[in-house]
Amino acid sequence: MDAGDGQSIYDPHAIERRWQEIWERERTWEVPNPGEPGFDDSKPKSYVLEMLPYPSGEPHVGHLKNYSIGDALAHFRRRNGHHVIHPMGYDAFGLPAENNAIKTGVHPREATEASIEAYREQFRAWGVSIDWSREISSHWPSYYRWTQWLFLRLYERGLAYRAEAPVQWCPVDQTVLANEQVIDGRCERCGSLVESRDLEQWFFKITEYADRLLADFDLLESWPEHVITMQRNWIGRSEGAEVTFSCEELGIDFPVFTTRPDTLFGATFFVLAPEHPDLERLAAGTGREDEVRAYIDAAARESVEERGDEGREKTGVPLGRTVTNPVNGERIPMFVADYVLMEYGTGALMAVPAHDARDHEFARRFGIEIREVVAGGEDVQAEPYVGDGPLVASGPFDGKDNREAYAEIVEWLSAEGKGGAAVNYRLRDWLLSRQRYWGCPIPIVYCERDGMVAVPDEQLPVELPEVEDYAPRGQSPLAAVADWVNTECPECGGPARRETDTMDTFVDSAWYFLRYLDPHNEELPFEPSVANFWMPVDNYIGGVEHAILHLMYARFFTKALADMGMLEVQEPFASLFTQGMITMGGAKMSSSKGNTVSAVATVERYGADTARAYVCFLAPPERGGDWIPEGVEGVHRFLVRLWRLAGEVAERTDASAGGGQAARDGAARELERKAHWAIDKVTHDIREFQLHTAIAAVMELVNDAYRLKDSLYDDPAGAATLRFATATAASLIFPFAPHLGSEVYESLTGDRVWETPWPQPDQSLLAREEFTLVVQVNGKRRDQLTVGADTPEDELLELARTSPNVIRHLDGKQVVKEIVVPGKLVNLVVR
RNA sequence: GCCGGAGUGGCGGAACUGGCAUACGCGAUGGACUCAAAAUCCAUUGCCCUUCGGGGCGUGCGGGUUCGAAUCCCGCCUCCGGCACCA
Numbered sequence: 001m002d003a004g005d006g007q008s009i010y011d012p013h014a015i016e017r018r019w020q021e022i023w024e025r026e027r028t029w030e031v032p033n034p035g036e037p038g039f040d041d042s043k044p045k046s047y048v049l050e051m052l053p054y055p056s057g058e059p060h061v062g063h064l065k066n067y068s069i070g071d072a073l074a075h076f077r078r079r080n081g082h083h084v085i086h087p088m089g090y091d092a093f094g095l096p097a098e099n100n101a102i103k104t105g106v107h108p109r110e111a112t113e114a115s116i117e118a119y120r121e122q123f124r125a126w127g128v129s130i131d132w133s134r135e136i137s138s139h140w141p142s143y144y145r146w147t148q149w150l151f152l153r154l155y156e157r158g159l160a161y162r163a164e165a166p167v168q169w170c171p172v173d174q175t176v177l178a179n180e181q182v183i184d185g186r187c188e189r190c191g192s193l194v195e196s197r198d199l200e201q202w203f204f205k206i207t208e209y210a211d212r213l214l215a216d217f218d219l220l221e222s223w224p225e226h227v228i229t230m231q232r233n234w235i236g237r238s239e240g241a242e243v244t245f246s247c248e249e250l251g252i253d254f255p256v257f258t259t260r261p262d263t264l265f266g267a268t269f270f271v272l273a274p275e276h277p278d279l280e281r282l283a284a285g286t287g288r289e290d291e292v293r294a295y296i297d298a299a300a301r302e303s304v305e306e307r308g309d310e311g312r313e314k315t316g317v318p319l320g321r322t323v324t325n326p327v328n329g330e331r332i333p334m335f336v337a338d339y340v341l342m343e344y345g346t347g348a349l350m351a352v353p354a355h356d357a358r359d360h361e362f363a364r365r366f367g368i369e370i371r372e373v374v375a376g377g378e379d380v381q382a383e384p385y386v387g388d389g390p391l392v393a394s395g396p397f398d399g400k401d402n403r404e405a406y407a408e409i410v411e412w413l414s415a416e417g418k419g420g421a422a423v424n425y426r427l428r429d430w431l432l433s434r435q436r437y438w439g440c441p442i443p444i445v446y447c448e449r450d451g452m453v454a455v456p457d458e459q460l461p462v463e464l465p466e467v468e469d470y471a472p473r474g475q476s477p478l479a480a481v482a483d484w485v486n487t488e489c490p491e492c493g494g495p496a497r498r499e500t501d502t503m504d505t506f507v508d509s510a511w512y513f514l515r516y517l518d519p520h521n522e523e524l525p526f527e528p529s530v531a532n533f534w535m536p537v538d539n540y541i542g543g544v545e546h547a548i549l550h551l552m553y554a555r556f557f558t559k560a561l562a563d564m565g566m567l568e569v570q571e572p573f574a575s576l577f578t579q580g581m582i583t584m585g586g587a588k589m590s591s592s593k594g595n596t597v598s599a600v601a602t603v604e605r606y607g608a609d610t611a612r613a614y615v616c617f618l619a620p621p622e623r624g625g626d627w628i629p630e631g632v633e634g635v636h637r638f639l640v641r642l643w644r645l646a647g648e649v650a651e652r653t654d655a656s657a658g659g660g661q662a663a664r665d666g667a668a669r670e671l672e673r674k675a676h677w678a679i680d681k682v683t684h685d686i687r688e689f690q691l692h693t694a695i696a697a698v699m700e701l702v703n704d705a706y707r708l709k710d711s712l713y714d715d716p717a718g719a720a721t722l723r724f725a726t727a728t729a730a731s732l733i734f735p736f737a738p739h740l741g742s743e744v745y746e747s748l749t750g751d752r753v754w755e756t757p758w759p760q761p762d763q764s765l766l767a768r769e770e771f772t773l774v775v776q777v778n779g780k781r782r783d784q785l786t787v788g789a790d791t792p793e794d795e796l797l798e799l800a801r802t803s804p805n806v807i808r809h810l811d812g813k814q815v816v817k818e819i820v821v822p823g824k825l826v827n828l829v830v831r
Numbered sequence: 832g833c834c835g836g837a838g839u840g841g842c843g844g845a846a847c848u849g850g851c852a853u854a855c856g857c858g859a860u861g862g863a864c865u866c867a868a869a870a871u872c873c874a875u876u877g878c879c880c881u882u883c884g885g886g887g888c889g890u891g892c893g894g895g896u897u898c899g900a901a902u903c904c905c906g907c908c909u910c911c912g913g914c915a916c917c918a
Contacts, residue, residue, distance in 0.1 A: 184915095224836095225835075225836090226834090226835045226836060226912080226913080227835095229834065229835055229913085230834085230835075230912090230913055230914080232834090233833090233834060233835090233913075233914055233915095234913090234914075236914090236917065238917075238918085240918085256918080257917095257918065258918060259917095259918065260918080271918090307916090308915080308916070309916085312916095314916085338916090339916045339918095340916085340918080341916075341917065341918090343917085344917045344918075345917075345918065348918095349918045350918080351918085352918090356918070357832095357916090358916055358918075359918080361916095424917080424918090425917090426914090426917050544912080544913095547912095547913080548913085617843095617855085617856075618843065618844090618856090619843065619844070620844080623837090623844095624911095625843070625844095626842090626843070628842080628843070628856095628857070630856095630857050630858075631843070631856070631857060633857085634855095634856050634857055635856080637856095637871095638855095638856080640871095641871095644871090684847085692843095692844075692845090692855085692856090693844095693845070693854085693855075695855080695856095696844095696845080696854065696855035696856075697854090697855085699854095699855055699856075700854075700855070703855090706872090772851070774850075774851050776850085776851095776898085776899075778898075778899090779850095779897095779898060779899040780899090781851060784851065804884095805884090805885085808884095808885095816898090817898060818898090819850095819898050819899080821850055821899095824850055824851085825850055825851080825899090827850080827898055827899065828898090829898045829899095
């Protein structure tokens with residue numbers, strides 16, 4: 001370690017190993033639950049959580065960034081006197097491991113556990129301050145036992161149900177997908193075009209919570225506005241009316257949802273979705289059966305993307321039937337058309353071509369009447385008019401403003417029993433069953449006598465059996481495991497078959513943050529009193545890609561648990577921080593492009609401290625940033641500078657000398673002020689997640705120390721200040737470079753930095769003694785003067801007026817206005 | 832199409848409530864050290880003009896408010912993200 005000139009070389013690996021061993025041996029980051037030894041009632045709690053990783057291969061720089069941000073915050077909170085819980089786990093179930101198993105024959109458990117080991121090793125090598133006593137993994141029976149338990153609680157409450165529904169099917173992965181997992185009509189995982197199928201599936205009734213999921217945004221402390229907006233759009237609440245049209249020939253009522261009850265008199269046709277269950281009945285006896293059936297079949301064969309393409313021409317087939325418009329008794333023709341979605345509203349709609357673009361297009365194509373009922377458009381025959389105006393051709397409502405008429409028509413409908421106000425959501429129930437192996441088994445059996453029966457709690461977990469063949473065949477590979485599938489009915493003891501579908505992995509991750517709080521509980525998923533102490537998560541940190549799915553599912557579970565009396569909070573995550581993605585050469589990193597940066601290699605080359613500090617420094621953390629190899633060098637150089645400075649200061653100054661009382665002036669005063677400025681700045685910036693400027697502030701402090709150090713060594717007060725400034729730099733960089741921070745701090749103070757309270761700035765040193773007065777003439781800077789902070793306004797003005805540079809610009813003109821901003825500038829306005 | 836977000840040097844970016852635009856880092860240039868190089872340290876670095884005092888222009892574009900605008904208002908342009916036949 002000795003370079004021969006009395007200076008030791010910065011050897012990150014040796015330093016990092018040393019501190020990691022101490023933290024591991026002393027279990028430094030373990031935190032007790034209330035009532036356990038070491039728990040201190042007087043401390044506030046802080047739950048700092050990064051999204052748990054999906055273990056695949058080894059961690060990449062995105063993980064490094066995620067956990068570096070979270071760890072910085074965890075350290076900051078601890079040193080500010082909080083009990084900080086900072087746990088780690090693995091989202092271990094899921095398709096990639098299973099697809100890999102199909103390809104290689106390696107059991108998904110084996111591949112996953114090898115990967116978990118790689119992650120664990122990296123987290124240790126990075127020096128992340130994790131409470132390892134709380135580690136969990138979603139594929140452990142001790143974890144998924146409680147996933148199943150929670151499923152059963154939801155089942156009991158009718159929040160988990162089985163139903164046949166048109167679902168989105170991925171033909172490659174041979175499984176259904178949740179609505180949220182279909183991106184642009186393609187499977188989120190494999191990219192293949194998604195098909196529609198009618199299947200019996202398990203759902204969670206998240207729609208029952210739609211209103212609360214919207215309303216409770218108000219309870220959040222700090223979430224990015226755009227994430228809230230995305231969720232709000234996803235839930236897609238629409239207010240409108242339900243209106244019943246009836247087909248008198250067959251005696252069937254067809255309620256429809258509309259957001260425009262004011263245009264009811266303009267309905268000139270009626271459309272059903274191709275999946276509508278009444279189509280067969282409607283077509284029967286009209287002579288159009290074949291044509292209708294052919295259309296339905298064609299629609300079913302189409303991919304979701306093809307069908308959803310907005311640009312394509314409208315298609316449809318007349319049904320040869322009519323329904324009656326309740327407001328005017330008019331009989332209008334019925335059609336089946338694929339622009340109507342079965343999943344939204346009632347799967348049927350009233351078409352008002354004059355005032356809706358889609359209906360307009362369809363009407364033009366099929367030669368249906370386009371009847372204007374809201375005046376104000378140019379020519380509704382050519383272009384639909386969607387704006388406001390007085391009603392026309394609307395019977396008793398003629399001449400009324402359409403918005404006014406809206407309310408009156410809804411009232412009329414409800415008085416007549418023909419409908420009323422209604423709300424609809426874009427949000428669909430959460431389809432959670434998957435026809436795949438590597439997931440949490442659904443704890444249900446089917447008995448010939450008793451039908452669908454829940455597995456009793458004491459028989460949980462329903463363990464995932466071993467299989468030889470993971471290939472999906474349209475049903476779960478579990479269906480082939482005869483001695484697992486065939487079981488006894490818990491009610492009658494008779495023969496029964498197990499549910500062979502497994503759960504979507506998003507179920508596993510919808511509650512994991514609660515299991516961390518009480519990970520060894522064998523009676524319950526968590527003890528409510530313990531959870532109520534730690535919850536909510538104070539800071540949740542992760543990628544924006546989870547802005548909708550995971551976050552909404554976790555919110556839903558939290559609300560359901562609150563309704564069961566197991567939680568007091570309504571929202572799991574008080575503050576959310578979404579980090580931006582690190583790119584390489586401006587492009588997303590991917591192994592196929594060959595532009596990935598290995599976190600492991602970076603840590604091996606520069607040490608964890610450099611790698612961690614760099615990912616926090618390269619850009620504002622919420623924004624993405626491009627990985628620049630020279631930038632890593634720059635941060636490394638800074639850490640080396642701090643290291644060398646500390647070595648020199650430790651050697652040339654005396655720890656006992658100086659104290660804090662000696663009078664400081666000149667350079668010592670300047671450096672002392674800078675140190676307090678840095679404390680203030682870093683404290684503020686960490687709170688604001690401005691980690692890059694926090695690190696920049698420490699860089700400034702170190703730069704100033706370098707600039708001033710040679711003038712400080714000879715004087716005891718100066719030497720003490722230099723020592724203080726260097727130790728302060730170590731203390732402030734500790735959240736980002738914990739090993740170096742610990743090492744330098746200890747060498748200068750003999751103390752462990754993480755046991756040292758976060759420094760407080762001396763307010764009296766933050767106030768400036770003098771400042772640079774900017775003098776402007778007509779808003780243009782003409783001079784700058786260094787003046788005392790307490791200089792009175794009239795003196796500032798006088799200084800400004802007499803500045804030679806200013807006089808040059810005043811020359812003969814008349815000063816019409818003088819503006820003085822204390823502590824900043826003087827502006828003379830001349831004419 | 833609808834809903835968000837962002838445009839600042841050669842590059843990543845900074846600027847708390849309108850008050851020195853470009854902190855910090857990268858890159859570049861010059862110098863010191865060295866036989867030399869690397870490393871390190873020091874200096875310079877928005878563009879244009881300059882008699883070296885300084886002057887002009889500069890935060891996507893065009894207007895406006897103000898003593899003063901990167902910041903506020905109006906109208907555009909571009910890029911990124913989300914949703915997208917949701918009645």
